[in-house]
Amino acid sequence: MSDPMIDEWYPVALFSKLDAAGRDTLLMGHPIHVARTGSERVAATEADGRSLPVRIRYGHVWTSLGEPKKELFDIPEADEPGRRLVDVGVVRVRCSPLRAVENFLDIAHFPFVHTDILGAEPHTEVEKYDVEIREKEDEVWATKVKFFQPQAAKSAAGGITTDYMYRVPAPTCSVLYKTCPPRPGEWDVITLFVQPLTEELCDVWPWMALYDDEADMTDLIHFQQMIFLQDRSILENQIPRRLPLDPGMEIPTRADMTSVAYRRWLKRHNYTYGAQLVAQ
Amino acid sequence: MFPNNWCKWTPVALSADVPAGTVIPAWTPTGDVALWRSQSGQLSASSDRCPHRGMRLSHGFVRGEALACIYHGWSYGRxxxxxxxxxxxxxxxxxxxxxxxxxxxxxxxxxxxxxxAQDEPPPSFDGYWPLRSMTFQASIAALEAAAGAKADISGLIRCTLGGETAFLLAVTKGEAETIVHVLADKNASLAQRIAISQAGEQLRRDAESADALEGAN
Incomplete structure (x- = not known):
């Protein structure tokens, strides 16, 4: 496999749920085993017994089949005191891991897929926002994103215009910062960590770091799982299943600037696991 | 089977299964289609893929005279x-x-x-009206063997189902899948129609197990 995605870090388990017996899973088509070996220690091994590098961060166990050239990306907000860290769990989706990330970066679908929750007609317009590939960090960023939401979060009582920022620090991970209703001026953090099982099958591990002192943990998890299950009904019905990186196969508009930058960034790095390169 | 040399049209669904204001998935040799009927009753067959992000349009919704994609609401006319x-x-x-x-x-x-565009309209079936559409996980050969009848030159399979004469319009979808529209006498009673429908399900089981056996050999 010459794809440089092999050297990236991927989530493969929830740390809080991992015991000594561990779990068998798949990473980029390779069977691996992940298990707890101590109170703060885990091991990941390939079928032939080769040990893989591991990290425990953001509630998840991370590993790589290759030789990571960079440390796992930082989410500075994750360590801020007062945030509730929410392990949402896992949603298996029969789609390309890259399609799952691209859907997470999209706001225009809110009124149609997350109707009356994250969006509602007639509030469908996507205003112009800023997108850039930050060269120093080598990350895709979208800022000044705004959208009207009937119920932006579990803690939101009525409709508000929500501000967003999106960040793609790794090919199958995205971090979303959004207006935090109980604390104006702060950002809630919602992440999408995607484990590529194969090029057309993935496990999606959402994770959150919220300023929400009131909501029941179960309700927070249910809210986020409902959102991702609505997304799954879309992701499993897109044709082709892989993300087309060649222009011409799909037609973006100005609302899709984040997606356009993400595809361009993937192509530039030759991150093609889960991509379709030749229009068919 | 359809389409064939005499009939370029493909039977894709029963009119009754696409009421006004709805969309359903269907299949043609050209590809999957989103078959939809506008509020005013006009029928259209759109390619089952939104050009924006590839979402199946058969998952969408009909409003007025337009079909909208469920993903971002892009809407399309007839x-x-x-x-x-x-x-x-x-x-x-x-x-x-x-x-x-x-x-x-x-x-x-x-x-x-x-x-x-065709000069010839699709065929008429002589007082036989559609009863139901079915999908068989079986080849057309297995269907013909189970029905004990072969398609005639027009593509129609005439057979006996539940003791009654039935017409089958078969469409080959890939090697091991066949779409079948079952037609019954227009004057058949409710009991006769139910008997034909149930015999159609038995026909499907027979055709599918015949293909499964062949696959095992």
């Missing part, structure tokens, strides 16, 4: 042209955004689709 992009309400979508619709017609309760 000619396939994109009418509206909700993320940009003031934008007039360029004509290049189009769902490439096929030609549809209805005759005696059956919806037919074709890729290019």
């Amino acid at each position: 000619d396939g042209a994109c009418l509206r992009i909700p993320a940009h309400p003031d934008l007039q979508p360029p004509a290049s955004i189009n769902t490439r619709n096929q030609i549809t017609t209805e005759r005696e309760g059956i919806v037919w689709v074709v890729n290019e």
Whole structure:
């Protein structure tokens, strides 16, 4: 496999749920085993017994089949005191891991897929926002994103215009910062960590770091799982299943600037696991 | 089977299964289609893929005289042209955004689709009206063997189901899948129609197990 995605870090388990017996899973088509070996220690091994590098961060166990050239990306907000860290769990989706990330970066679908929750007609317009590939960090960023939401979060009582920022620090991970209703001026953090099982099958591990002192943990998890299950009904019905990186196969508009930058960034790095390169 | 040398039309669904204001998935040799009927009753067959992000349009919704994609609400008219992009309400979508619709017609309760305009309308079936559509996970050969009848020169399979005469319109979808529209005498009683329908399910089991056995050998 010459794809440089092999050297990236991927989530493969929830740390809080991992015991000594561990779990068998798949990473980029390779069977691996992940298990707890101590109170703060885990091991990941390939079928032939080769040990893989591991990290425990953001509630998840991370590993790589290759030789990571960079440390796992930082989410500075994750360590801020007062945030509730929410392990949402896992949603298996029969789609390309890259399609799952691209859907997470999209706001225009809110009124149609997350109707009356994250969006509602007639509030469908996507205003112009800023997108850039930050060269120093080598990350895709979208800022000044705004959208009207009937119920932006579990803690939101009525409709508000929500501000967003999106960040793609790794090919199958995205971090979303959004207006935090109980604390104006702060950002809630919602992440999408995607484990590529194969090029057309993935496990999606959402994770959150919220300023929400009131909501029941179960309700927070249910809210986020409902959102991702609505997304799954879309992701499993897109044709082709892989993300087309060649222009011409799909037609973006100005609302899709984040997606356009993400595809361009993937192509530039030759991150093609889960991509379709030749229009068919 | 259909389409064939005499009939370029493909029977894709029963008219009764596409009421006004709905969309269903269907299949033609040209590809999957989203078959939809507008509020005013007009039928269209759009390619089952939104040109924006590849979402199946058969998962979408019909409003007025347009079909909308469930993903971002892009809507399309009966000619396939994109009418509206909700993320940009003031934008007039360029004509290049189009769902490439096929030609549809209805005759005696059956919806037919074709890729290019035809001089001949689809066939009439002599007092036989559609009862139900079924999908067999079996080849057309297995279907014919289970029915004990072969398609005639027009493509029609005449057989006996539940003691009654039935007509089968078969469409080959890939090597091991066949779409079958079952037709019964227009004057058949409810009991006769139920008997034909149940015999159709037995026919499916027979055809599918015959193909499964052949696959095992």
